[in-house]
Amino acid sequence: xxxxxxxxxxxxxxxxxxxxxxxxxxxxxxxxxxxxxxxxxxxxxxxxxxxxxxxxxxxxxxxxxxxxxxxxxxx
Numbered sequence: 001x002x003x004x005x006x007x008x009x010x011x012x013x014x015x016x017x018x019x020x021x022x023x024x025x026x027x028x029x030x031x032x033x034x035x036x037x038x039x040x041x042x043x044x045x046x047x048x049x050x051x052x053x054x055x056x057x058x059x060x061x062x063x064x065x066x067x068x069x070x071x072x073x074x075x
Contacts, residue, residue, distance in 0.1 A: 042069045051075075 005013055032040035036060060045057040054071035057063075063070040 038069065045071060 026062075028043075029040065031032045041057055041060075045054045048054065051071075051073040055073045055075070058071055058073070061067075061069070065072070
């Protein structure tokens, strides 16, 4: 089955995808914030591929390997 989008301008589709992405991220962030700032920060760092961000999260919250939200990172 084909999609009605096959006949639409790709720039219009891309702009709408961008809007949807922004709304999804905003909903995701707000949902995480409902659980608290630390949890929201954890989820952000968790979704990141960056050991730097994960390490900064650990440092900011003074986390150690025995803590629940601690990230194992290569320095």
